[in-house]
Amino acid sequence: MRWKLQPETDSEITKNLAKELGVEYTLAKLLVQRGIDSFDAAKAFFRPNLSDLHNPYLMKDMDKAVARIELAIANNENILVYGDYDVDGTTSVSLMSSYLKTIHPNIATYIPDRYAEGYGVSFKGVDFAEDNEMSLIIALDCGIKAIDKVNYAKEKGIDFIICDHHRPGSEIPKAVAVLDPKREDCAYPYKELCGCGVGFKLIQALASERGETITDLLPYLDLVATAVAADIVPITGENRVLAYYGLQVINSNPRNGIKAMIHQLEKKELTITDVVFVIAPRINAAGRIKHGNYAVELLTELDFDAAVKFASEIEKNNNDRKELDKTITVEALQQIEANNEQQNYTSVVYAENWHKGVIGIVASRLIETYYRPTLVFTKSGDKLAASARSVKGFDVYNALEECSEFIEQFGGHKYAAGLTLTVENYPKFKAKFEEVVKATIAEELRTPEITIDAEISLSEITPKFFRILKQLAPFGPQNMRPTFSASGLRDNGFGKKVGADQTHLKLNVIEGANQKTYNAIGFSMGDKFNLVQKEQGFNAAFNIDENHWNGNTSLQLLLKDIKAT
Incomplete structure (x- = not known):
């Protein structure tokens, strides 16, 4: 491994901070590295306060979102809460639906099927809303690029409110309200909320209209902290406050679904790391092995005994997921060795029977053995689908763009992506991807740091x-x-x-x-x-x-x- 020492901090600032706080120089140095260079900044960091949360109405379209939900409640409309099948999506749906049910009876939830519908808002989901006479869809952790789906819903007389945190494209969907702090025209002070965090800001605004305070919303923060941890967003600013108080809820009085999962563990007090590696994989396993609905049912269950049954089922899903990814990882490593590809610059493997729900995990596992950009393919209908994972410092999205002549479609970001291609293009893509990475990766990036x-x-x-x-x-x-x-x-x-x-x-x-x-x-x-x-x-x-x-x-x-x- 390469050891990279953080740059030295300003010694005068560090000494003064150490003196002000009465701590050792090394501890002050850690704080200055994190941008904390004064007593007041340190106080805010060490003692997060709910009063540090921003006014939700600073987010663009928040007033429109609240007004449309209030109208739906006044008119006794049916509302569909829609979210993605991962942890951020299922916690968002659980958060929004459980709050709305306290003020309105006509609330339903929808999680798209990972395999039949794929990521984000689907036409099938809109059809479900129409079939069940839903006139408002609140989409969480997705929707910022669902231009055609929102238009399709509008034709059917269905309105959309979007709560997303992904970067928008060149066009914003024509929804009633689009809440996304990453919108260029949104002046919200904190840009790094996860999807569940954006959903929380919406219920914070709705609660304020009812004279409720942030303290009344504390019981919902176990879900927000789980999403913050699982979605690997920066633990700074509002996310730090939400995670800090959410962990307290998780460890003192969590909702039945989280309590039921903790009930199966031996740990008494969970850290954010435990949430990432213990709670999140179990919630994710539902969407990977069966359906994300299981996770929402677990996280919104009001009866503890019923929650324990859901948790046991999800525990079985998680064990199945572990067995699958272990088996597929062994098969993938054997494939690399059989093809004499140990010295390659990339790992690209394929078997038509590998489970689509775990190929992303397997790609990460392969990087533990062969530290290099990795793609794991499986059969998906008449196409091949892959999950891509990268190593620190290398942009796999850019590398895939260089291979686009052989790709049907792809999306993602610097370190993770998904793509599909035709069976006949697989060998051509594999050769091209190896060629591109070999030509562009810096030698030092081939060693973990x-x-x-x-x-x-x-x-x-x-x-x-x-x-x-x-x-x-x-x-x-x-x-x-x-x-x-x-x-x-x-x-x-x-x-x-x-x-x-x-x-x-x-x-x-x-x-x-x-x-x-x-x-x-x-x-x-x-x-x-x-x-x-x-x-x-x-x-x-x-x-x-x-x-x-x-x-x-x-x-x-x-x-x-x-x-x-």
Whole structure:
């Protein structure tokens, strides 16, 4: 791995902040790296407040959206809440429908089928609204490019309100209201809300018309925090406030569906990382294996026993998903080896029976073995469909554009995309994609990178240091868990490989002449054991974490990488 040290911060600003806050220089440095360079900024960061949330009416079209919903309620209209099948979409639909049901009885929900309808607003969804006499559709986490679907609905006398967070195209749909902070003509102060966040701003506006305060909406923040975590949006500004309070709801009094999922786990307190890797995959599994409706039913269920049954079904879906992606990953790796493509610049694999719902996960898994832009194809009708994943710093979307002569359609962004092509174009596309990546990828991008926030001495790691470090959470994009490096380390001779298959590394680390030992664990780092034997010196990159064992809690280094000194 390449170790990249963050640029040095201004030493005077950092020293002054450390003095003002009464913290160590390293902790002040972490704050300055995050753009926090004053006492007031630090106070706002460490103590997020619901009063920091912006007025929802600052978002363009919010007044129109509220007016149309109020009209629908006054006229006793049927309202359809429509959202995508991923975590952001299903939490958005659960949020909006559960709030609207407290003020209006005629609310239905709709999640498109991943395979039959695909992403976003569909003609089938509009037909469903017409068949069920729905005169208003509220689309969440999708719709910003649904020009033709909105026009189709208008012809049928159905209005649209769009709550999206994706970048608009050159034309905005002709909906009654289009709420999207990324609209160029929207002056909303915070641009990085997820779809569920935009939906929350709408219910915040609706609530204000009823004399309700932000405190009354706290019970909905477990859904918003789940979406913020799962959609990998920056944990800054409003997202930090929403995630901070949403995590408190998740850990104290979550809705029955989330409580039922937590009920199946051994963890007592969930972090944002747990939400990403434990809660989100289970919600996603419903849309991947069966249907996103299952997730909405779970997240809106008012009876706990019924929620437990839904959660058990989704747990089974998640286990099926795990088995599928494990099996397909093994088959894909075998295919790369059989074709002698280990030294390629890309991984492009295909089998017609691979499950479309997990090929994106498999692409990410393959990058763990072969660190390079990756596409996993499967059969979809009479075409081939693929999920693309990239490595840090390489724009896979641009690379796909270079291969567009062989592609039917594609969409996505820098690090992830989806595409379809004809069966006969697969070999031509595969050759062209390899050629394009080989010609354009910088050599250094072919090696994984670790960003080091600060070089420290292990003696700096004290209970107080860690206590303050924990308050930087919730972690996520633009506020990642700090990674440190330390040099001149040795193992005290008791280091060993652990785990059923000896793949993990457990060390007792000593620094310099200081004989104090620090526990360290490196998951999937057993193959680096030779670097620490016989008191060889090494450097380590690591996070700092707590280890809970036999009722005792101690600090430990969570190793990311080690190198010989």
